[in-house]
Each structure stands twice: as structure tokens, then as C-alpha cells.
Amino acid sequence: MMTRQMAEGAARAAGRPRSEKAEKSIIEATLELIGEGVAVSELSIEGIASRAGVGKTTIYRRWSNKEDLVVDALTTLKPPIPPLEGDSVRDDLIAYLTVIREESRHTHTRCIMNIAMSDSERHPRLAARFDELAIQPRRAVMAEVLRRGIERGELRPDLDVEMAMAILTGAMLWHTKWSHRAADLRDDLAERIVDEALRGFRPR
Amino acid sequence: MMTRQMAEGAARAAGRPRSEKAEKSIIEATLELIGEGVAVSELSIEGIASRAGVGKTTIYRRWSNKEDLVVDALTTLKPPIPPLEGDSVRDDLIAYLTVIREESRHTHTRCIMNIAMSDSERHPRLAARFDELAIQPRRAVMAEVLRRGIERGELRPDLDVEMAMAILTGAMLWHTKWSHRAADLRDDLAERIVDEALRGFRPR
DNA sequence: TCGATACGCAACCGTCGCGTTTCATAATGC
DNA sequence: GCATTATGAAACGCGACGGTTGCGTATCGA
Incomplete structure (x- = not known):
């Protein structure tokens, strides 16, 4: 994914792997805040980090800016499209x-x-x-x-x-x-x- | 107007009267900024003041907060409603x-x-x-x-x-x-x- | 065991806006 | 002239946030 910070393919896992859980909770916190009515311009990395129970570092290690994070967060939205096979x-x-x-x-x-x-x-x-x-x-x-x-x-x-x-x-x-x-x-x-x-x- | 800061009716003009021009340019600047895509949460009194060529004091003397100002600014909008008297x-x-x-x-x-x-x-x-x-x-x-x-x-x-x-x-x-x-x-x-x-x- | 990397946390500096105050100046009524 | 109030400009302390760094710890491969 273009927006992601390296450490995806090559890179060889040499040390401790990135926590999948941290990543999930970061994105979850982002969506939560957005869901509560916080505009993108008002979203703060600090706020997201604290809500996610995560250090700011952990966020910056993955996304270089707010917009990248939000884009990735939106990506996880899987809108349920109802199957429409009614009679009429x-x-x-x-x-x-x-x-x-x-x-x-x-x-x-x-x-x-x-x-x-x-x-x-x-x-x-x-x-x-x-x-x-x-x-x-x-x-x-x-x-x-x-x-x-x-x-x-x-x-x-x-x-x-x-x-x-x-x-x-x-x-x-x-x-x-x-x-x-x-x-x-x-x-x-x-x-x-x-x-x-x-x-x-x-x-x- | 409820949102306005006093000095409307009684009060007796004892000293220098408030500048009508300053008031106009403040509201104008506010609408301009909004028109340029600045969200309400991003609007800054400082930004409005500088755009209007006005001291912050002059703004705070009239409105006690941002929302009051924006409400008043919106009030000046007179949307032109076209007269509709067509044939059909x-x-x-x-x-x-x-x-x-x-x-x-x-x-x-x-x-x-x-x-x-x-x-x-x-x-x-x-x-x-x-x-x-x-x-x-x-x-x-x-x-x-x-x-x-x-x-x-x-x-x-x-x-x-x-x-x-x-x-x-x-x-x-x-x-x-x-x-x-x-x-x-x-x-x-x-x-x-x-x-x-x-x-x-x-x-x- | 060891090196490498990630982690949460706290501290840091720089910036920005807020709301207030001070200042010299301008405009009004008496 | 004189008191009074408004004005723009500048500076203040304050808090929020950004982005970075270091700390001690945890978790991986070799």
C-alpha cells in the first residue's frame, strides 16, 4: 500500500515484529473519533494515540501523516451491501x-x-x-x-x-x-x- | 440581537463610538474565510482579525466567542430568491x-x-x-x-x-x-x- | 545469549490560537 | 480642554498539539 510506511514486503523481519493489535486499535480509535464527529482537521495524533492506548511513536512509525492514517482507516470500512434479489x-x-x-x-x-x-x-x-x-x-x-x-x-x-x-x-x-x-x-x-x-x- | 455584546440600545454614547466599518470588515472577512473552505473549527479570531485589518480587541469587544460571530455573519447572507412566475x-x-x-x-x-x-x-x-x-x-x-x-x-x-x-x-x-x-x-x-x-x- | 526492532511512556521544543492586558492614538460629548 | 470610550498593535501567560528523542522493556531470529 502506497501510503504505508515501509516494513511491508522485503525488509526481513530482524527484530520484534510490529504489533498487529496496536495497529488495529489505532485504526479503531481513529474511526471511533471520526464517528463521534471529530473532523479530520481536528483529529490529533495525540488524541488517537491516547484513545488507542498507544504511544505516538507507534503511530508515526507506521504513517507519516494524519491523512495517510485516515485513508487507511477508511479502507477498513467494509460497507455491507445488502443482496437485493427481491421479486420486484x-x-x-x-x-x-x-x-x-x-x-x-x-x-x-x-x-x-x-x-x-x-x-x-x-x-x-x-x-x-x-x-x-x-x-x-x-x-x-x-x-x-x-x-x-x-x-x-x-x-x-x-x-x-x-x-x-x-x-x-x-x-x-x-x-x-x-x-x-x-x-x-x-x-x-x-x-x-x-x-x-x-x-x-x-x-x- | 441576543448574540451581540451590549452597547446597542441604552448605554449612552459617552466616548468614541464603535466603528461601523470595522464591524463590516470583520463580518466580511469571516464570510470570505468560510467561502475559502475554512471550517468553523479552523476559523481563528486571529486570522479573522488580520484579514479584516482589525485588532483582536475589536472583535472580542463585540462578540464573546467564535460561534456568535459566525452566526451574525451568516445572518448577513441574503440569498437571492429568483421570482418564479413562468408560464408553466x-x-x-x-x-x-x-x-x-x-x-x-x-x-x-x-x-x-x-x-x-x-x-x-x-x-x-x-x-x-x-x-x-x-x-x-x-x-x-x-x-x-x-x-x-x-x-x-x-x-x-x-x-x-x-x-x-x-x-x-x-x-x-x-x-x-x-x-x-x-x-x-x-x-x-x-x-x-x-x-x-x-x-x-x-x-x- | 545477543543483536535488532518494536513497544508504551515521558520529556522535549516549536508553533499556534486563545483571551487578556497594556499602550499610544483617534473620535466623540460636555 | 477634558473625560470617556474605541481603535490597532503588540505582548502576555496558557494550553493544545506536532514531531522527535531517549528510556527501560518486550519479542523476535540467529
Whole structure:
């Protein structure tokens, strides 16, 4: 991994090997802090070290700067992509949006998203990583659902898949971010979004 | 203004009055820095003072902390809401989304939005202010357009206005934030979003 | 056993921002 | 003129953090 500090391949293990546990707890602490709403610029190596029960040295030995560490930390995020094999496009989309909604309920996810969005200007590498790990896989899943729907004849053959994804995902994000009336966040939100959107997506 | 440091009403002007110019340049500098992508947590009074050509004292005399200052700065934002009196819902919506799109092209707007979104967890007052000044007026305009459309019979009478707004605005935000293919950001983006969305919004 | 490397910890220096104070100066009312 | 208040500039002590170094210890291969 480019961002890592040497001691990966060659190097010959001559002395005490690096503690796998230390590394894990460092990354864990980093993700925890991020999950608690600490912005990248506010993350301090000292804070991470103390949270991880680790010396600063141990961190600097592995990563030469904060951004490298955060990039590696994000890498460990394995977003669970739900398998969508329902009977209909409607079922799959509702299941998908429900997952998105549940995720964005948790502060952890929200903070990570915030970082991805707000620090994207100043930390393009972070943004790229986040996109690669979190956004793209979901896009792929959703695109596949929509394509299947087109094949099955549930959706218009000329449907712009990208546009459809933007409408569905955008509507959900908008609601979870800016909704002001509790009524808009009812449990059937995903269902209502999908039903409204599908009106225009189905063949006429 | 609650957040302001006294010397507003009573107090009797006994000595040298506070410089109106200094106050303006402080707020201006604050907005400039925010516009350049500096997060609230990274904003420093010193930085603002030096940018504004002002002593720190002058700032502390007026605001007791950073957040108060930023709140006041945001207050001066007067988002221009375009008058939407087109011939059709389609025209109005396209005009509206085009404005949103143009705004989000400019780094200034993007950064302010970033702050509003990412700092909303830690600075609820900021988020509330931003919502009041930037979000709500736009929501109102768009809701009015949609309601007019319903009255005119251009839109389904049972259309959920909130949902429609979420779909339209969400789709545009999603595109401008996460779009990866240049093709998705073509000049006719607003038009394409509106046309796709309206398919489901019109009476059948 | 020995050399090498990693470990946690503490100390270190340099930088930066905060919030305060002091200073000479400028603008106002009496 | 005189008292009063504001101004920009500079400096203060303080704490947080970065990044480095040394210490004593732990864990590896040879």
C-alpha cells in the first residue's frame, strides 16, 4: 500500500515484529473519533494515540501523516451491501433505501458522511477513497436493480438509470438531512419515495 | 440581537463610538474565510482579525466567542430568491434548479453549504440559522411553484409537495455532489431532472 | 545469549490560537 | 480642554498539539 510506511514486503523481519493489535486499535480509535464527529482537521495524533492506548511513536512509525492514517482507516470500512434479489424492483428499491435510511440514523455513519462531504475539497484523496469504498459499490448495486427492472419490463426501456438513482438516493438524503417535519420521517419513508418515483419510471 | 455584546440600545454614547466599518470588515472577512473552505473549527479570531485589518480587541469587544460571530455573519447572507412566475411548472422548476446548480458551481456557496451540513452536529445554532436563512426561503418558493401547478391542473392533485421537493432538490444535489461522469453534468441537467420527475407528477 | 526492532511512556521544543492586558492614538460629548 | 470610550498593535501567560528523542522493556531470529 502506497501510503504505508515501509516494513511491508522485503525488509526481513530482524527484530520484534510490529504489533498487529496496536495497529488495529489505532485504526479503531481513529474511526471511533471520526464517528463521534471529530473532523479530520481536528483529529490529533495525540488524541488517537491516547484513545488507542498507544504511544505516538507507534503511530508515526507506521504513517507519516494524519491523512495517510485516515485513508487507511477508511479502507477498513467494509460497507455491507445488502443482496437485493427481491421479486420486484419495488421491493428491492425499498429494501435498499431502507438500508440507507437506517445507516444514516446512526451518528457514526452520519459523521463519516459529513467528513466525506465537507473535507472533500481539502482532502481529495480521502474523498476518492470514500467514494471508492462506500459510494461506488452502492451505486453498482442500485444500478443493477434498475437494469433488472428494465429487462423484466417493470421499468421504461429508455429510463436513464443514472437519473433514476439520483432521484431515489437524492430524495432519501434530502429527507434525512433537511427534513423538518417529523411526519416526513415516518417509517414508510422508503416506501413513499419509491412509490412516488416509480410512477415516472414505469412503462406507460 | 441576543448574540451581540451590549452597547446597542441604552448605554449612552459617552466616548468614541464603535466603528461601523470595522464591524463590516470583520463580518466580511469571516464570510470570505468560510467561502475559502475554512471550517468553523479552523476559523481563528486571529486570522479573522488580520484579514479584516482589525485588532483582536475589536472583535472580542463585540462578540464573546467564535460561534456568535459566525452566526451574525451568516445572518448577513441574503440569498437571492429568483421570482418564479413562468408560464408553466416545468419552466419554473427548471429555472429554480438552474439557480441551485449555478450556485453550487461556486466554491463560495459550496463551502458555506459544507459548513452548514458538516458542522450541524456540533453547532446546532449555526445549522438552525443557515436553515432559516438559506433553506426555508427556497423551500417556500419551490412549494409555491408546485402548489400553483396543482391548482392549474398541471400536477396531480394528490401530489405530496414535500416529496416532490425532495425528489427534485435531492436529485440536483446528488448530481452536483457525487456525479462522476461529466455527461451527467451537461448544461441541460436541470431540464432532464425536471422532465424525468414530472413524468410521475403529472395527472395521468 | 545477543543483536535488532518494536513497544508504551515521558520529556522535549516549536508553533499556534486563545483571551487578556497594556499602550499610544483617534473620535466623540460636555 | 477634558473625560470617556474605541481603535490597532503588540505582548502576555496558557494550553493544545506536532514531531522527535531517549528510556527501560518486550519479542523476535540467529
